[in-house]
Amino acid sequence: MKQVKKLENEKINNLMIRYVIPSIAGTVIIGIYGIIDGIFIGRTIGAEGLAGVTFSFPVLIAISSIGVMIGAGSSAIISISLGKKDYKKASCILKTALTYIILISLIITCFGYLLIDPVISFMNLSKNLESYVVGYSKIIILGAIAQIFAISLDPILRNDGFPKKSMIILALMSVFNIILDYMLIVVFNFGVMGAAAATVLAQGLGSILYLKHFLSGKSNVKIGKNSPFLEFSLIKRIAKTGFSPFIMELAFGILMIVHNIQFMRYGSSLDVSAYGIVIYITSFLYMVYLGISEGVQPLISYNHGAKKFNRVFEILKKAVFVNAILGICSFLTILKFPNLLIKIFNPHDTNLIATTTIGLEIHNFAILIMGVSMVLMMYFLATEQPKIAGFLSLGRTLIFILPAIILLPIYLGIKGIWWATVFSEYLSFIITIYFITKEFKKIKYEKIRG
Helix, strand or coil, rough: CCCHHHHHCHHHHHHHHHHHHHHHHHHHHHHHHHHHHHHHHHCCCCHHHHHHHHHHHHHHHHHHHHHHHHHHHHHHHHHHHHHCCCCCHHHHHHHHEEEHHHHHHHHHHHHHHHHHHHHHCCCCCCCHHHHHHHHHHHHHCCHHHHHHHHHHHHHHHCCCCCCCHHHHHHHHHHHHHHHHHHHHHHCCCCCHHHHHHHHHHHHHHHHHHHHHHHHCCCCCCCCCCCCEEEEEEEEHHHHCHHHHHHHHHHHHHHHHHHHHHHHHEEEEEEEEHHHCCCCCHHCCCCCCCHHHHHHHHHHHHHHHHHHCHHHHHHHHHHHHHHHHHHHHHHHHHHCCCCHHHHCCCCCCCCCHHHHHHHHHHHHHHHHHHHHHHHHHHHHHHHCCCCHHHHHHHHHHHHCCCHHHHHHHHHHCCCCHHHHHHHHHHHHHHHHHHHHHHHHHHHHHHHHHHC
């Protein structure tokens, strides 16, 4: 418990180094092995293989969104409970989260496997492309329990006071995934099914390592022996607190479906492939921003629970500054070297490179402010304010962007689909600034009054 208690006493710069750096390393590792998946597929199967995986991404994202909800919701509540010195409640939340993961994973696998064929048939894809989408999706659905366990338990492990162990497990998963990618895609020629199997098996390894930590007795938060396996009031609380990141993740999957439909309507599968490459490139940057946001979440949650608001705001300001600098650096790098990044995935297809360059250069304007928005939204999740966090997430990922994706291409063609993300990002950024300013004023008033 000593590691956790340092959260309210240790110097903030030292805390951020201890929590944020392993968190960044962990999420970047995830980004790297996601990119390597794309490189293997793009170089061995080509543009149509990339398009097949891009069409399958919504299935992967829908499953991961459940893991994000359970992990983000339960880890924030556990950390707040630790800040209040309520260790029994923290243990009870962990036990409920583990049971929740098992039950919901089984439901997703059963229903997902039954529904996937008719859903993909409805897309009316070419026979070859449909075979890629079906093969990849079915393996991901069968491995849902591994994916949800790995995604859920990682933030809980960090909030338990073990950020370095989280980083090590993610690194092992990454190395294992890369080795399996090479073996299954290149050596055994299993194509996109090999990429899906590599992902599931790597997450399975991660799940075992996370569970070993909590079952070995080395964790600060123990699995409550006398508490019920399922406490529905806690499930509701976990779902409410984790709703914001859940909706962000799920909405991303919905948006990918809409993007794919619009790209096929106004362009072709080449544009879907280009979109896939942009997702691979920007997902790496997204993971860096996410690493910083997730790294400061335990610090904010614990100090908020301990009512140390000055420390909360100092942590938030430092995280915003770091993500703002990274946003500027990322923007300038993509502006200068777009072709260099794209050619990593397919150096020979000139049409694919040209199409992707247009999309990446437009999407680049969203990258500039994305990191700052993510940190500010994380504040409302970390302080258990699900209504504000949920509204901001819905606005950024659905409410603002969906009308833009539908309307802008009417006037701007293919480019309008790319500009929709930029429009949504800037509008949600302005609204987020309004809410965070209001929050600062409210706490300042309460401190003066108290």
